[in-house]
Amino acid sequence: MSKLPEMLTIGQVAERSGVPHTALRFYEERGLIHSERTAGNQRRYARSVLRRLAFIRTAQRVGLSLEDVHDALATLPDNRTPTKSDWSRLSTNWQAELDARIDALIRLRDRLTSCIGCGCLSLRSCTLHNFDDEQASDGPGAPKLKPASEGGT
Amino acid sequence: MSKLPEMLTIGQVAERSGVPHTALRFYEERGLIHSERTAGNQRRYARSVLRRLAFIRTAQRVGLSLEDVHDALATLPDNRTPTKSDWSRLSTNWQAELDARIDALIRLRDRLTSCIGCGCLSLRSCTLHNFDDEQASDGPGAPKLKPASEGGT
DNA sequence: CAACAACTTCGACTTAGGTCGAGGTCAAGC
């Protein structure tokens, strides 16, 4: 029973992944990653956790929440490395998400462009000002911006 | 006429802007908007606050933090309501921000696509797995990797 | 004038995504 070379300590994972050890424990608590324990109760990670972490960080970058990631990862078979089809399925979902986000941002940009073009100071009739028809809330706490029922300056 | 017809109560502003009154006080506390007070200490808003709020909500939609917005608004001389050229300048900055985000998302999507295409199970040499070239130049150990909704600037 | 809606402040609470420190344990080198 020699210690398998694939098992990594939390410090090693932190260093290799760039994810702080505090965050690693946090992710584990949230069920995003998993570790074995030594006889002395210390965490030991399979190398595959690095891939998982890349996954997680990527998802965050895309703007997905950890909960989203958790749900996505939960569709993977428990303790094994994702196969090509697992991976493909997840990636496909993410792509849809990405496409949607890209789309939304592009629409927003175009509106902004037209706003600048028109110099619509009052914003009263400005498309940018009245976009709740299309945009769900994407901001932090941002409830949707309702049309200011007229009004303006 | 001490009570000008243009002055709006917090309830009116909330209704017209769609921003909850709690958020209005919160924004005021954060220095994003401003109000006068009646003799009885109640807030009264100039109509221009509606424009400012549209501004703020738009910025949030673009993904900017309230602090970013605060800083942007602070660049306006004497903290006034944006004129056409102010608006144009700020909007241009937001566009840059938007462009950058769109760009990042598109790159990410394309990587994901190529990953699926190549079926690179190991990810070891996969582009998706090795995107630190763009992000992690913040230093070794990189706890700097900000999660989603990074503030621009 | 009395009722009542709208307003005030202040502190506590929320969710997401963590970080920090205290107090204690494990593992490895000399």
Added chain:
DNA sequence: GCTTGACCTCGACCTAAGTCGAAGTTGTTG
């Protein structure tokens, strides 16, 4: 076999962007 550093748990704290409720005040209107 001791020292040192890496690790453990647990609870407190943090920021952002607010929300909620209590207790008290103002303003409007019948």
